[in-house]
Amino acid sequence: MIDWPLLSTVVWLPIIGGALVLISGDKSPNVSRWLALLVSVLTFAVSIPLYTQFDSSTAAMQFVEKAAWVPQFGVNYYLGVDGISMPLIILTTFITILVVIAGWEVIQFKPSQYMAAFLMMEGVMVGVFAALDAVLFYVFWEAMLIPMFIVIGIWGGPRRVYATIKFFLYTFLGSVFMLIALIYMYFQSGSMDVLAFHDLKLNHTEQILIFLAFLLAFAVKVPMWPVHTWLPDAHVEAPTGGSVILAAIMLKIGGYGFLRFSMPIAPDASHTLDWLVIGMSLVAVVYIGFVALVQSDMKKLVAYSSIAHMGFVTLGFFIVFMIMANPAATSGAELGVQGGMVQMVSHGFISAAMFLSIGVLYDRLHSREISSYGGVVNTMPWFAAFMVFFSMANAGLPGTSGFVGEFMVILAAFRADFWYAFLAATTLIIGAAYTLWMVKRVIFGEIASDAVAQLKDINAREAFVLTVLALAVLILGLWPAPLIDVMDVSIHNLVQHIGVSKL
């Protein structure tokens, strides 16, 4: 089992499976659905050993695979995971199963293409997390856009074309400058090995420029204020499955990029410009929180809340530099990064659950407007219970996973500066406000209309998906230790690395 190329299997199994689903065609939709489910479950099963056989006592890359790809340019097919990327890979394979189930009978138009797109996207996203070669990373990073572009464009809402082209071009623009930075570093280091980039000596100007190129790519992806405007559009127009993948996984790729590229490659520039990222994060947390408050569209509201939550992630990452610069705080720098990571995984579950819940309502009434609903609890009690639970988690209720990450980041922020922590903590109030107010208007109250009165409660399929997510949110909230243990050494190593100046 040791020599079996486990990571490659997790990358290519869903891609090849997706191709098979595509070929299976739409003559018998159930064949493609079951085939897609089989592939996604198999992929998840194959990804489990990544966790069970993971050695959490080392920060070195594990499950490494390396083969020459374009030798003239020092490009290798180089895969490997550490404690930072491994949890995100499992998250990807896990969420994909739910997406396949969630799209089961909802998608009637060309279901084989729908399922194939998600499977291929899964493989490519795992590839992004596992790639240790810059070009391989870039190829996966860009390839990810193609299936998402198609998913939003074919199965999306009325303004889907605008949304999907905006999504594609925004991300494309962000990433081409990253390509230039990667090529530049190739000339400095003589290889496209990301780990070699980490040790590459770069002067301050180089670091600043490289950092900005990366910032453009990752900030668009996260997305950070002010380059977040594509996200509400994409989320609103995307089909439920698309929104889930977008929020649960794709946004994480931006956060992951900061940890894998920006911070270790340009630590001095990250330090010099930490105020910029922290400022953007705090704007996201506070301002975007208020923006979420006034939304009348449920999906848009959750989309804005995603931006606010991802603000926490980037805040957690970059507060590290402030803590290290603060002579009063001798330890605890790791807490910020850890909090950010926990927040990413937790947000993966919660945002997926929120979008799936909204999807449940949308499939019944074909409206995302909050005002179309009211009193749903009377007709859909089971669903209401789930929705309230996930909303609490979204608001960061202790006991749910939403609390752990936010709390860790706020704690870390305290060690840097009281006011950062204060601003970050406002999210506990604003977040509760916009989420719970939405719940109040949608779930509780009098039955708003005849349509709501005729709603049927969730079926077994929907209940299964929501239960699994609810368990995940609870387990991570009550007992986050397994996740934190896995990434502890890698984060320790990362924080030590970025603490050493490259100048």
Added chain:
Amino acid sequence: MQFEMSTFIPVMPEIVMLVAACVVLIVDLFLTERTRLVTYALSLAALVVTGATIIATAGDPVVSFEGSFVRDAVADVMKMGILTVTGFAMVYAKDYLVQQGIYRGEYYTLALFSVLGMMIMSSAYNFITIYLGLELLALSMYALVAFNRDSMGGAEAAMKYFVLGALASGLLLYGISLFYGATGSLSFAEVSAAIVKGNIQEDILVFGLVFIIMGVGFKFGAVPFHMWVPDVYHGAPTAVTMLLGSAPKIAAFALTLRLLVDGLAPLFTQWQEMLMILAVISLGIGNLVAIAQHNIKRMLAYSTISHVGFIFLGFIAGTDDGYGAALFYTVVYALTAAGGFGVLAMISRRGFDAENLDDLKGLNERSGWLAAMMALILFSMAGVPPTVGFFAKWFVLESIIRVDLVWLALVAVFFSVIGAFYYLRAIKTMYFDKPIDDQPLEISADSHVAMSINGVSMLVLGMFPTALYTVCRAAFG
């Protein structure tokens, strides 16, 4: 001048092609439209046999015919590219020609003669040889553009192409005559040596160079010598646009390589600056104006112009890496373009030329396979990984950053992002819009197979770019 048999071996592929073209011309005289399949088969066979001859006679670089003809690895790579791409185009063209009622043998004969012209350009080693090859290509193309004689648009396009093409040839010849006057020779090697000696006034050389660059710019369709491209692409029958928009780019690459790199290398700094201007404005104008096009043939024409900008970047780098990357880019682009126009030819039918973006609407619902192939082709043109277009762009950018022209690379990627928009718009039309035309597509088996190879090769070459790149790069030592 003494002729020995060994002199002829390097030119064997050209001889085979010439003989084959003549055979096709004569055999076709005895055929009717129902038996024209023979012409088609013979033409494809001619391409295959010529390709086999190239492989069989490949060897060390040889200069023969008193220094007017060179047979080296670059020439072989370019010729193989030209033959392959033309082969694809011919397969796609057949159904289209039948449907449009212009299924005549001259299409194949002229195409084969144009291939011969391109092959001669690839191997030219003095100014006259290259000019002869160029004219053979151009004359075949003028006639092909007007191939549908009942089409007003075709006639207009041919007239424009002819007048402007003749002007460009004149400019090129004038430039060549200046070099001849200054150096007393037409051979690339001798002209190059004479310039290096440095006895010649630089003004004359630069003056001549300007005219040569104009000729090159025109043949490539670089801004500001691009005005003919959209009109001719649009006016010509799609089967001809396919020939015109694909393999001749490789020939234009050959023209640039032979004239500037082999012949006028000592003037590198001068032509580098000129190409820089052409490249930047081609990238800009090509990508921006393409957005405004709703006729997809015109859109692809402007897209060609922007790709020419990228090809020039490889020359601007002025290194073997750069030339290798540019060659890779050109070959890949020619293959991509043949496929793109091929799809247009396939969705046309009797009395209906698919040429507007709207004609692509709902292609995914009409034929998921054809839409997928077109999507791969368009993503490759946009340079999105994992298609091969990404690697083509990356290799060129790499070579240009290596010579510290980072600003040029930034300009190129900036316009690529703008360019991505109109490719995406075409994909959007295929996938997200409802079809307005429900006629079932009739695609013959040979087109089906060829298009599958062509489309999937975008992906396969994108995942395994090493082999083709090694060939392109190795050609430059």
